[in-house]
Amino acid sequence: MLSKLTVRNFRSIANCDVEFGPITVFFGPTSAGKSTLFYALLVLRNFVLAPNQALDGLFNLGFQNLGGFEACIFNHLASKTIDVVAHFDGDRSYGLQLGKQIGHLEVANEFLEMTHDVPVPYGANQSWPVTYSEDDEEFTINWNGFASTVASKSGTPDAQARAIAIAESLNMPVEAIKKIEVCPHRRGFFKPSYSPTPLTPTPTSEDEVATLIINDQNSPARISINTVEIFDRDFRTYTAPGTATTFLQTTEQTGARIPGLLVNDGFGVNQVVYMLAKIHRPDVETVLIEEPEIHLHPTMVRRFARTLAHLATDEKKQISFTTHSEQFLLSMLACVKEGLLRPDDLRCYQVTREKKETAFNRAQVSEDGQISGGLSSFMEAELKDIRSFLSVHE
Numbered sequence: 001m002l003s004k005l006t007v008r009n010f011r012s013i014a015n016c017d018v019e020f021g022p023i024t025v026f027f028g029p030t031s032a033g034k035s036t037l038f039y040a041l042l043v044l045r046n047f048v049l050a051p052n053q054a055l056d057g058l059f060n061l062g063f064q065n066l067g068g069f070e071a072c073i074f075n076h077l078a079s080k081t082i083d084v085v086a087h088f089d090g091d092r093s094y095g096l097q098l099g100k101q102i103g104h105l106e107v108a109n110e111f112l113e114m115t116h117d118v119p120v121p122y123g124a125n126q127s128w129p130v131t132y133s134e135d136d137e138e139f140t141i142n143w144n145g146f147a148s149t150v151a152s153k154s155g156t157p158d159a160q161a162r163a164i165a166i167a168e169s170l171n172m173p174v175e176a177i178k179k180i181e182v183c184p185h186r187r188g189f190f191k192p193s194y195s196p197t198p199l200t201p202t203p204t205s206e207d208e209v210a211t212l213i214i215n216d217q218n219s220p221a222r223i224s225i226n227t228v229e230i231f232d233r234d235f236r237t238y239t240a241p242g243t244a245t246t247f248l249q250t251t252e253q254t255g256a257r258i259p260g261l262l263v264n265d266g267f268g269v270n271q272v273v274y275m276l277a278k279i280h281r282p283d284v285e286t287v288l289i290e291e292p293e294i295h296l297h298p299t300m301v302r303r304f305a306r307t308l309a310h311l312a313t314d315e316k317k318q319i320s321f322t323t324h325s326e327q328f329l330l331s332m333l334a335c336v337k338e339g340l341l342r343p344d345d346l347r348c349y350q351v352t353r354e355k356k357e358t359a360f361n362r363a364q365v366s367e368d369g370q371i372s373g374g375l376s377s378f379m380e381a382e383l384k385d386i387r388s389f390l391s392v393h394e
Contacts, residue, residue: 008083009074021347022312028351033358034322094173289321305331337369
């Protein structure tokens with residue numbers, strides 16, 4: 001599980017260290033820099049997945065092109081470097097320091113740290129030997145910046161088993177980065193049917209996400225369990241005989257009980273199916289969601305919050321999201337009050353921006369679902385309207 005993200009000199013983030021939990025919520029004003037933290041992690045993921053691409057290509061996230069290195073370096077100081085380090089449970093981490101031409105890679109676990117400079121683009125066609133000793137046994141580690149192979153000098157069964165364990169520990173951060181998914185603002189299904197399509201490293205288009213559903217026989221059933229919880233509607237796929245055309249359908253569990261196409265449902269239902277398809281991917285552990293409350297009625301927001309709590313605790317999915325919804329944050333806090341989440345399972349950050357810099361301010365959550373500092377960021381506009389209203393009637 002991602003435990004902390006360190007970011008330096010990326011867009012409006014000059015310097016931050018943000019701790020993550022099973023569910024992490026970022027709230028604050030528009031353009032404060034909430035999504036910027038997610039984008040930094042996705043740039044790191046881009047490098048892990050395709051290090052041989054041009055520097056500016058790393059900032060094309062698929063669903064959004066951030067404009068390249070010089071557009072993303074803090075305050076447009078091209079002489080600086082962008083630093084992103086992802087920390088994971090067990091004191092393991094992987095980081096990238098990105099300059100105009102040189103990248104500096106680092107990987108660490110609880111007993112070893114390795115670093116090296118590489119050109120950008122980097123073909124991952126080099127490796128560097130490192131000697132490591134432990135309990136009178138010597139190991140040779142060969143690291144290419146992403147993957148490590150480990151050999152023991154003695155070759156005994158115990159030493160070989162330990163070599164495998166060391167390699168798994170060093171390789172774990174990169175493998176965890178590969179298991180990060182994103183649900184951007186631009187999401188949903190806008191066609192009645194789909195056929196499987198090739199997937200990009202970051203599948204975000206409606207055709208790609210539909211393909212994820214079509215290709216996983218367990219996905220529709222898992223999604224349906226959640227749509228029944230949230231909307232009282234099941235979700236199914238239907239493939240016309242003799243074709244590769246699949247229809248996405250929903251059916252009310254009460255009332256009319258008439259099957260219909262997902263595209264004809266309200267966009268709230270539509271975009272939640274998209275998010276659930278991403279969350280339920282078996283090869284995904286961490287999901288980044290931008291404003292999951294879009295187009296949802298407050299009742300559905302409350303139900304969706306409880307579904308996310310269940311997915312985080314029972315399915316071990318790590319979910320982080322940005323929000324402008326006081327209702328969504330209150331619903332997550334209610335999950336703590338009701339015992340669905342422990343206080344430490346929910347990490348909340350009020351995100352602010354002072355001139356050029358974004359700040360992430362941790363708001364502690366108590367056992368009764370109270371949040372330190374309250375919800376002042378949501379109330380400011382309401383208070384202005386109330387003052388205006390009262391002044392008119394004085």
